[in-house]
Amino acid sequence: MEPTTHYRTIWISDLHLGTPQAKAEFLLDFLRRHEADRYYLVGDIFDGWALRRSWYWPASHNEVIQGLLRKSQSTNITYVPGNHDEVARDFPGLQLGGITIREKAVHTTADDRQFLVVHGDEFEGVVRHSEWLEFLGGWAYSGVLMMDRWLNRLRRLFNLSYWSLSSYLKHTTQQAMRFISDFEETAALEASDEGFDGVICGHIHHPRMRSIEETKYVNIGDWVESCTALVEHLDGRLELLRWIPGGNGTQEAIATEAPISRDGKATPAEALNSGTQST
Numbered sequence: 001m002e003p004t005t006h007y008r009t010i011w012i013s014d015l016h017l018g019t020p021q022a023k024a025e026f027l028l029d030f031l032r033r034h035e036a037d038r039y040y041l042v043g044d045i046f047d048g049w050a051l052r053r054s055w056y057w058p059a060s061h062n063e064v065i066q067g068l069l070r071k072s073q074s075t076n077i078t079y080v081p082g083n084h085d086e087v088a089r090d091f092p093g094l095q096l097g098g099i100t101i102r103e104k105a106v107h108t109t110a111d112d113r114q115f116l117v118v119h120g121d122e123f124e125g126v127v128r129h130s131e132w133l134e135f136l137g138g139w140a141y142s143g144v145l146m147m148d149r150w151l152n153r154l155r156r157l158f159n160l161s162y163w164s165l166s167s168y169l170k171h172t173t174q175q176a177m178r179f180i181s182d183f184e185e186t187a188a189l190e191a192s193d194e195g196f197d198g199v200i201c202g203h204i205h206h207p208r209m210r211s212i213e214e215t216k217y218v219n220i221g222d223w224v225e226s227c228t229a230l231v232e233h234l235d236g237r238l239e240l241l242r243w244i245p246g247g248n249g250t251q252e253a254i255a256t257e258a259p260i261s262r263d264g265k266a267t268p269a270e271a272l273n274s275g276t277q278s279t
Contacts, residue, residue, distance in 0.1 A: 006035045008110055009232035013042035013119070013202025014222030016084065017061040018051040023223045024060035029245040030229060031067050037075060040105065041068070042202045042220055043082020043119030050084075072098030078105050082119035082203060106196075111236030113197040115216070116190075120203030123186045180206050184219070188212035200230065207240050209279055216279065239278035 016022045050056070071077065077099040081088035094101045105117040183204055189212075191199035198216030207221030207228040218238060221228030228242045 004033055004035050007231040008036065008234050008236075009038045009040070009107065010034060010036040011040040011042055011117070011200060011220050011230040012223065013220040014044040014082070014205055014224060015064065016044055016047040016050070016222070016224050017064060018047045018056055019224075020056060021224045022047075022061065023227050024058070024064050026227050026243060026245055027223045028060065028063055028067060030227075030243040031064075031071070034229075034231070035071075035075075036231070039068075039071060039075060039077040040107070040117055040200075041077065041079040041099070042117060042200070043080055043121075044084040044202065044222075045079065045081075047084045048087055068099065069097045076100075078102050078117075080105055080117055080119055083121040107200065109232055109236040109238070110234060113216070113236065114195075115198045115200045115218075116194060116196045117200045120183070120187065120201035120219075123183055123190065123201070123203075180204060180208075184208065184210065184217050185212055188215040188217045191215055191217075207242070209238070209240055211279075233278075237278050 012027070015024075015027060017024065046061075068077065079088065079096075079099050079101045080103070081101065088101055089103060091101050092103050107115045107117050109115065187199045187201055191197075192213070192215040196215070198218060200218045200220065202220045202222060204219065205222040205225050206219055207226050208217070208219045210217050216238075218230060218240075220230045221240065221242075226242065227244055228240055231239050231241055233239065
């Protein structure tokens with residue numbers, strides 16, 4: 001029996017089941033080794049856009065759904081749909097095997113902070129004309145993800161651990177970093193206007209935790225590029241975890257508190273860790 005770590009809450013987002021890019025095996029390993037009293041599925045759990053174009057559903061994707069359904073028998077699971085699984089948004093309040101669908105959710109941490117939990121596509125209004133956003137949803141991004149798959153197959157032949165080209169490009173492309181910064185600030189402002197201490201979201205496949213004025217912004221990340229989840233410890237502390245089974249360490253650190261400057265570069269004070277960060 002594999003040892004498990006127990007948390008108060010676990011959030012996962014942007015699995016994109018139904019696409020070859022989904023890291024279902026990585027996620028299955030994470031779910032086997034981590035337990036929580038409550039789970040949040042924060043959108044794009046399956047990719048309806050891709051499934052409409054062509055059907056792709058291997059056994060590992062079924063295993064993820066079955067694993068979540070098993071967990072729902074003994075824990076609370078809230079499903080907040082995203083734009084790629086938006087069909088589920090037509091059924092708020094519906095329960096599917098113990099998983100409850102919500103348009104958005106409010107989570108209160110053990111230390112009494114209130115977080116708005118949404119997928120995040122609703123924050124695109126202020127940045128909807130960004131060329132990076134078009135790239136993110138277009139054929140070019142899909143091509144980069146395909147390159148990721150072949151690159152990592154080659155890396156495995158040389159006993160090298162997982163590395164994401166797409167994530168690297170987002171960290172080094174000035175236009176992408178400006179879009180990400182605008183998205184973060186928009187999300188935090190909307191949460192603050194609604195009276196929340198912070199916002200927890202996904203959507204842009206960029207795990208991150210920072211304070212914007214008095215509001216905490218947390219992006220869970222994804223299981224296409226980043227392989228990250230957000231966890232809440234029993235004392236209310238939030239932490240981003242990257243999970244790469246059998247890897248030789250984390251290749252890309254998860255960004256910490258410092259904001260990104262307006263020219264798209266990380267500020268000099270920005271600290272990076274080796275794959276985890278908490279607040």
